[in-house]
Amino acid sequence: MSVAGASAERPLLAVRNLTKLFGTFAACNGIDLDIQPGEIHALLGENGAGKSTLVKMLFGVLAPTSGQISWRGEAVSIASPSAARKLGIGMVFQHFSLFEALTVAENIALSLDGTIPLARVAERAAELSRAYGLPLDPKAHVADLSVGERQRIEIVRALLQNPQLIILDEPTSVLTPQEADRLFETLFKLRAEGRSVLYISHRLEEVQRICDRATVLRHGKVTGACDPKKETAASLARMMVGADVPHVSAAGTSTKGDVLLEARHLDMPARTPFAVSLKDVSLKVHAGEVLAIAGVAGNGQSELFDALSGEYTVADQNAVLIRQRPVGQQGITARRLLGAGFVPEERHGHAAVTGMSLSDNLVLARNQSDRKAFLGGGVLGIIKYVAVRLASRRISEAMDVRKSGDDPTAGSLSGGNLQKYIVGRELDRQPAVLIVNQPTWGVDAGAASRIRQALVDLAKSGSAVLVISQDLDEIFEVATEVAVISEGRLSDIYPASALSREKIGLLMGGLQGQPEALTEAAHAH
Amino acid sequence: MRIELEKRPQASVFYAVLSPFIALVLTVIAGGIMFWLLGKDPVSALYSFFVEPLLDVWSLHEIAIKAAPLILIGVGLSICYRSNNWNIGAEGQFIMGAIAGSIVPVVFHEWHSPLVLPLMLIFGMIGGALYAAIPAFLKANLNTNEILSSLMLVYVAQFFLDWIVRGPWRSPEGYNFPVTRNFAPEAILPEILDSGRTNLGFVFAIVAAVLIWFMMRYTLKGFEITVLGQSERAGRFAGFSSRRMIWFSMLLSGALAGLAGISEVSGNINKLQPIISPGYGFTAIIVAFLGRLNPLGIIAAGLFLALTYVGGEAVQLTLTVSDKVTRVFQGLLLFFVLSCDTLILYKIRLVFPGRTAAVAQDGLQGGAE
Numbered sequence: 001m002s003v004a005g006a007s008a009e010r011p012l013l014a015v016r017n018l019t020k021l022f023g024t025f026a027a028c029n030g031i032d033l034d035i036q037p038g039e040i041h042a043l044l045g046e047n048g049a050g051k052s053t054l055v056k057m058l059f060g061v062l063a064p065t066s067g068q069i070s071w072r073g074e075a076v077s078i079a080s081p082s083a084a085r086k087l088g089i090g091m092v093f094q095h096f097s098l099f100e101a102l103t104v105a106e107n108i109a110l111s112l113d114g115t116i117p118l119a120r121v122a123e124r125a126a127e128l129s130r131a132y133g134l135p136l137d138p139k140a141h142v143a144d145l146s147v148g149e150r151q152r153i154e155i156v157r158a159l160l161q162n163p164q165l166i167i168l169d170e171p172t173s174v175l176t177p178q179e180a181d182r183l184f185e186t187l188f189k190l191r192a193e194g195r196s197v198l199y200i201s202h203r204l205e206e207v208q209r210i211c212d213r214a215t216v217l218r219h220g221k222v223t224g225a226c227d228p229k230k231e232t233a234a235s236l237a238r239m240m241v242g243a244d245v246p247h248v249s250a251a252g253t254s255t256k257g258d259v260l261l262e263a264r265h266l267d268m269p270a271r272t273p274f275a276v277s278l279k280d281v282s283l284k285v286h287a288g289e290v291l292a293i294a295g296v297a298g299n300g301q302s303e304l305f306d307a308l309s310g311e312y313t314v315a316d317q318n319a320v321l322i323r324q325r326p327v328g329q330q331g332i333t334a335r336r337l338l339g340a341g342f343v344p345e346e347r348h349g350h351a352a353v354t355g356m357s358l359s360d361n362l363v364l365a366r367n368q369s370d371r372k373a374f375l376g377g378g379v380l381g382i383i384k385y386v387a388v389r390l391a392s393r394r395i396s397e398a399m400d401v402r403k404s405g406d407d408p409t410a411g412s413l414s415g416g417n418l419q420k421y422i423v424g425r426e427l428d429r430q431p432a433v434l435i436v437n438q439p440t441w442g443v444d445a446g447a448a449s450r451i452r453q454a455l456v457d458l459a460k461s462g463s464a465v466l467v468i469s470q471d472l473d474e475i476f477e478v479a480t481e482v483a484v485i486s487e488g489r490l491s492d493i494y495p496a497s498a499l500s501r502e503k504i505g506l507l508m509g510g511l512q513g514q515p516e517a518l519t520e521a522a523h524a525h
Numbered sequence: 526m527r528i529e530l531e532k533r534p535q536a537s538v539f540y541a542v543l544s545p546f547i548a549l550v551l552t553v554i555a556g557g558i559m560f561w562l563l564g565k566d567p568v569s570a571l572y573s574f575f576v577e578p579l580l581d582v583w584s585l586h587e588i589a590i591k592a593a594p595l596i597l598i599g600v601g602l603s604i605c606y607r608s609n610n611w612n613i614g615a616e617g618q619f620i621m622g623a624i625a626g627s628i629v630p631v632v633f634h635e636w637h638s639p640l641v642l643p644l645m646l647i648f649g650m651i652g653g654a655l656y657a658a659i660p661a662f663l664k665a666n667l668n669t670n671e672i673l674s675s676l677m678l679v680y681v682a683q684f685f686l687d688w689i690v691r692g693p694w695r696s697p698e699g700y701n702f703p704v705t706r707n708f709a710p711e712a713i714l715p716e717i718l719d720s721g722r723t724n725l726g727f728v729f730a731i732v733a734a735v736l737i738w739f740m741m742r743y744t745l746k747g748f749e750i751t752v753l754g755q756s757e758r759a760g761r762f763a764g765f766s767s768r769r770m771i772w773f774s775m776l777l778s779g780a781l782a783g784l785a786g787i788s789e790v791s792g793n794i795n796k797l798q799p800i801i802s803p804g805y806g807f808t809a810i811i812v813a814f815l816g817r818l819n820p821l822g823i824i825a826a827g828l829f830l831a832l833t834y835v836g837g838e839a840v841q842l843t844l845t846v847s848d849k850v851t852r853v854f855q856g857l858l859l860f861f862v863l864s865c866d867t868l869i870l871y872k873i874r875l876v877f878p879g880r881t882a883a884v885a886q887d888g889l890q891g892g893a894e
Binding site for chain 2: 023309311331332333336344346349350351352354355356360363364365368375377380381382383409411412
């Protein structure tokens with residue numbers, strides 16, 4: 001509850017005891033939240049803490065099961081997003097809803113009243129983007145824009161409604177550090193005008209830097225309300241996770257072994273109009289190394305994974321080498337037989353079939369590499385379920401996979417536990433080469449640190465590990481070497497210790513081709 | 526009052542088993558209403574439709590004869606459907622199998638040898654498989670929708686059969702009727718029981734169903750089929766090829782439909798004529814779904830659908846209703862099976878707006894977004 005002095009400063013938005021049930025599961029459980037005018041308020045929490053459910057209720061996407069929302073002191077029921085906009089609440093979602101084939105102005109006009117002429121919309125959008133430092137060309141086609149620019153469209157679209165409260169859902173997860181800095185300046189401008197911002201994030205550093213107050217959620221409940229500037233990153237993390245997160249001990253500088261994974265001038269044309277083509281990608285991973293590939297989402301990471309895993313082969317047999325054998329034209333099975341293991345980004349429907357049991361999902365990845373152990377009956381290929389179940393149990397124990405029952409369906413596990421299983425499934429083979437795409441995407445902090453430690457340990461034991469990640473914290477935790485992918489091109493490989501976040505940020509922006517900019521950045525440190 | 530569907534966190538095994546039985550009950554009720562509207566006594570009509578055929582040895586044999594092609598085709602289709610290949614053209618593959626298998630007894634009718642029958646069966650399978658290879662090729666290489674291509678090829682096959690029995694293969698001893706010459710005795714599938722007409726085709730059906738059940742249940746190939754049907758991407762990750770699966774499933778189901786075709790012609794009709802199937806290839810789609818795409822379930826479903834054919838003939842005679850009654854029953858059944866399958870993934874809730882306002886509102890808005 002606010003102190004007496006705050007009565008003059010009535011909260012813009014007050015939430016009392018807000019609860020949302022899905023069946024018997026409480027996604028939000030008795031949430032209290034006050035947002036004052038002119039503040040940047042952080043909503044912190046792990047994946048699944050209830051942040052998204054809460055803001056969906058504030059924006060009228062979901063209806064609360066019980067509880068009360070007040071706007072400027074009056075109880076309101078927000079029945080739909082348009083009702084929320086009328087009150088003065090704007091929202092920028094994590095996943096944009098933009099039509100790629102239309103221009104910026106057309107996309108903005110779509111969300112407005114149909115009576116306003118397009119030229120007027122374009123003019124107003126240009127004005128706003130100038131005023132708030134969000135450079136944007138109204139006539140540009142969305143398909144040609146970077147993710148950061150697309151986000152600006154969403155922000156301008158929200159600002160056109162002249163909102164008093166702007167909700168941003170994980171806005172920096174898709175931005176380079178430089179783009180994020182620019183976004184923060186815009187947020188400061190909004191605050192200076194007396195508007196409020198609800199800033200959803202799980203990045204502690206950012207929250208400490210820009211937010212005035214923070215509300216922390218865990219398991220659908222408020223676990224803390226504080227001034228983030230007065231807290232340490234560790235104390236915030238404790239509120240978020242509920243316990244201290246174990247530190248990953250880094251791989252350290254082991255002596256370089258043989259090259260186990262190599263790409264030589266790897267080219268791969270884009271398969272679909274919106275995919276990225278790989279251009280002249282060369283890399284080497286030695287035994288004992290963890291090479292991390294940083295980059296903003298959608299710059300060719302999944303294409304690189306496809307080409308290295310052999311899910312999609314390339315014409316040049318010598319473009320990919322596993323344990324020094326050329327395998328460019330060979331499929332994923334041949335590469336597995338050479339000792340490689342793979343963990344794709346998408347758990348559901350790629351790394352695992354959700355409707356199948358964990359043991360079936362073990363057969364999925366290892367049906368040929370463990371043919372002797374898992375299959376019998378010669379050409380009939382009869383699956384030995386007893387052996388498979390035993391191996392599955394071993395993996396679950398090794399990775400501390402929490403599940404209900406001995407062999408539940410993959411879909412019934414939480415994201416973190418399923419990911420631990422999927423990573424464990426490969427580690428159990430002791431692969432000589434492991435290629436992982438976004439190892440801890442959407443995974444809770446405890447499971448993430450477990451997975452990262454496992455990757456580091458695998459490299460220490462003499463394997464070559466390649467990690468594709470968008471999470472710079474993760475990269476600095478696990479990597480011995482770092483490269484950056486941008487628009488399908490890979491930068492040079494740098495030792496992790498020689499790279500700063502700023503330099504990675506420049507590389508993410510595609511500055512590889514401009515050596516002077518890079519040297520400048522390198523000199524700055 | 527409003528009916529709401531709520532997604533279950535996990536597919537219900539209980540309803541997966543129960544859904545075909547609920548569908549059967551609803552079909553019988555709807556059928557009873559239909560008889561009542563036609564001015565017949567529903568109870569006695571349903572009795573002579575569903576029960577009487579089971580009380581007579583002759584009609585039990587008829588059921589087995591009609592179940593054989595339904596089961597053979599149905600198990601083949603189950604492989605297609607489980608792997609996400611929608612072969613709707615089994616009727617055409619059935620016909621082309623029958624024609625290919627008839628090459629030996631029609632064209633080489635003077636050749637008498639115990640090899641005639643095995644050769645006919647092999648040719649029948651090859652004919653069905655080759656005909657299914659057309660939509661398979663189109664899908665694998667040109668990304669053509671196999672539902673349309675396989676369905677349209679049914680009509681091509683029907684007209685080809687019509688042409689061949691009126692033209693090149695018309696029997697010189699047939700008094701100008703559009704039929705081929707009668708098959709010689711060694712070209713006819715033997716009967717398996719002394720009590721009636723049931724022939725070896727029924728054995729083929731049961732053996733095929735059991736073999737495919739074994740494949741699906743225990744082997745890596747069955748696993749591959751299931752994985753590719755659920756997620757092509759996961760299948761690719763496992764090293765399986767969805768392109769090869771198009772070929773495998775289409776050729777296998779085509780071969781089984783072709784075997785059904787030649788078995789029907791050889792064992793039951795003993796010659797080719799313009800119409801050789803009362804729509805077995807289409808009815809087998811119902812059989813496959815009613816049997817939960819499980820080969821053992823398909824045996825039961827095939828027997829039941831065969832009963833609707835025999836029962837339909839019975840009520841046609843005793844109650845003088847149209848023979849379309851059979852098709853109506855089959856259509857109702859497929860409709861109810863597919864509708865009841867909703868229960869596997871969803872809970873049905875009745876919402877009374879007056880009493881549970883909050884829940885109702887929630888549902889409305891969830892739907893609006």
